[in-house]
Amino acid sequence: MTRFESQRVSLGLALVLVGLPLAWLLRSYLGFTQSSAVSFLFMTASVGLLIRPQVLLTGKLYGNPVAILLPAIFLVPMLALALLENMEGDLGFLYVSFVLVVAIATATTKLEMLHSSPHWVAGIAATAAIASIYQFVSGGLGAVETDIGEGARLYVGDSGNPNWLSFVAGQGLLAVCIVWANQLKFSRFRELMFVLLIILFLVVIVLSGTRSSLAGLLLCLLYSAIRTVRQQNGNLRQELEPTGKKKTSRTFSSMVLEAEVPYLYPPRPFLC
Secondary structure, three states, rough: OOHHHHHHHHHHHHHHHHOOOHHHHHHOOOOOOOOOHHHHHHHHHHHHHHOOOHHHHHOOOOOHHHHHHHHHHHHHHHHHHHHHHHHOOOOOOHHHHHHHHHHHHOOOHHHHHHOOHHHHHHHHHHHHHHHHHHHHHHOOOOOOOHHHHHOOOOOOOOOOOOOHHHHHHHHHHHHHHHHOOOOOOOOOOOHHHHHHHHHHHHHHHHHHHHHHHHHHHHHHHHHHHHHHHHHHHHHHHHHOOOOOOOOOOOOOOHHHHOOOOOOOOEEEOOOO
């Protein structure tokens, strides 16, 4: 495994997760407005970066086989239904096929090869967020008039889809928090960049007007507030308790609130 290959698959995964807004921007600037072909080619190239052909040809995929085959139990019947319906303009067959291909492509890569994915996700999401705000403020792609007509909800490119932009901003917010918590080197510049990125993603989520994202953000803030208060109360009780006193038993709810949130990426420091 080379560093180049690790960066390639990490970039591929990031483009699969949050790269679609870049395709919308690209087709807008190239004059292919609302062209599904540009988006299809862009996402195909993203999967091409993620997949490792040498592993696929050997048939020895990584990960738990059950975890790989379990989505197929639901996706294959959906794929068959999409073929049987054959509705005009229906993209269900394309979407389900893409999910199956991504699942297989991911299984060709070791988990430790994806350690740079949070960095790529944060960078791509920040690019989409900045582009959407630029469109909204300056009307760079004629988005201001359309936005106002739809209630001034923020989106990127020619998509007209604020819900997807909110999802991308949420992924970027999560990636920034993961990178920040696992950085090896600390500097004021990096701390400032992390804070600015978090503010950027929060602004985009709010301006997109997506209720599910706003509700999820409020629940996260509520969880963080409750956990902080309980930890402070626990530390205060430990200071007030006399030494040698037997500790009281913990309830299930306290264990849940005090539990660490597991990372979605390898539990080792990421390279910054």
